[in-house]
Amino acid sequence: MTPPERYAFGASVRPLLVPKSDPCGRYADDGFWLALRTPQGPASLHLAREAGDLIATGHGPGARWAVDRADAIAGLRDDVSGFPVLAARHPLVHRLARTFSGVRLPATGLLFPRLLRAILEQKVTGKEAHRSYRAICRHFGEPAPGPAGLVLPPDPAAVAAAAYWEFHPFGVEQRRTQALLRAALVADRLERCADAAEATARMTALPGIGPWTAAETVRFAYGDSDAVSVGDFHIPNTVAYALAGEARGTDERMLELLEPFRGHRGRVCDLFALGGITAPKFGPRMPLRSFSRF
Template identity: 85%
Template sequence: MSAGGWHSDPVTVTRRLTPPERYAFGASVRPLLVPKHDPCGRFDAGGLQLAMRTPAGPASLILTRIAGELEATGHGPGAEWAVERADAIAGLRDDVSVFPALAARHPLVERLAKTFAGVRLPATGQIFARLLRAILEQKVTGKEAHRSYRAVCRSFGEPAPGPVDLLLPPDPAVVAATAYWEFHPFGVEQRRTQALLRAAQVADRLERCADAAEATARLTALPGIGPWTAAETVRFAFGDPDAVSVGDFHIPNTVAFALAGEARGTDERMLELLEPFRGHRGRVCDLLAMGGITAPKFGPRMPLRSFSRF
């Protein structure tokens, strides 16, 4: 990846980026957004728009595909920070150089690695914004979690700077000062709300973590945040390709079925099967998901609930 020139003025900052061959822009950045509608981001034919709370202040980042390159444009007080990190947010700092050799250890993984060779793992450098989503996704269906996420963002968000119709992610300080019962109408019960409030109280410390390992240690030291939530956070905050979501409802079965032909798997079995891919274990799980690989389904689905109606 190479970068072109920079241009800045008091309002905007722009930068040109050159992605690698076969780079898949949409598939790389869509995981940054909640499906269907995310108040804090948008991906469409025009590219990616993302609202951010940077260390330098609020910003909006616009990534646009132009003649094989990416143009990154930032607006707001944090524009320079956002544009400097634009290549990481697009996944262009993701190092996949050793992965083909690891993928060759299993024929299915090798095939998926070739099929999705252009997909890169983003690294936003933003912990609390992703942690908010991960906490809301604990032990509920995706539909429930995403509904709550949208409601929380609409309630706590503020308009993002620049020519985007987006909201900034909730300010951790404002979240931390909110009573837990105020989250009830958003469909979030006391257990998840208290985990969120604890995280919001130490958000500044979390944002200063140097890498995924430090962030994981700090996150899992907080009551209500376990390995699953930490992995879901650091995977995209730091672009950690080894982050495995231990404790997931589906992934152990998917890994056991895909890699060993076993219809059901435990976390322990999943980690055993992923060990040959250490350093990129989370990437293997992502490839299985992108390839539509699932274990046979038995039993009832997890029901949809609305805690706001309890």
């Protein structure tokens, strides 16, 4: 595959991994590895830069599916052609769009692994959620094909068959666990959704899954550049501060300010994160907890 000019490989694929250590993938000197449960069976995908090109190699029964999907996973199907005109409507967005013009939005085509992560990230700190995610993946995961030593993402059927209290040692309380179990029961139906809109409708019909969780899922499962994480603790403040100089903002104000960028509203939020743009902080950090000790 031949990436576009200034393509930022690492910045494009790293959001598919939990920070610091992900049992199901890694980004290192040898390139990017990702373990997948594809419709054709388990697989590992390896992406590496070579003389300006991007080389995809698949391992396992689902290797063909993984390689056929490699360009989307690398973000090369992300259509940014109409974004520069929209970005020019605000000087900060215009500057960030130019600075990070090589970053592309990946689309795995697989919904449940990202939904699992999004549910775990509900109403807790990132460190808590990622700690739980690693523990669950190691508990339910099976060895992935290939030489990378990864584990496959949890099988939805195995998750659905577990009792909610089995997730307590992983630091997940009953509310999030029940949302996860409901999603696992209908994972096959969710994976068959034709697009982000259908997936969002089906996910938000499940108790315990709202617009924030759905947006966090479809952004990377479908490469939905317009998905806005309504209900986030930080993003409304960031958007209000970045676009209007207001230290605090509501979801309604955030959506009002993002409306001129419709079609790429989620991309604008991602640019603020890439650029380190944050609203002023006035309170203490949320404490780290462990539900496994409750």
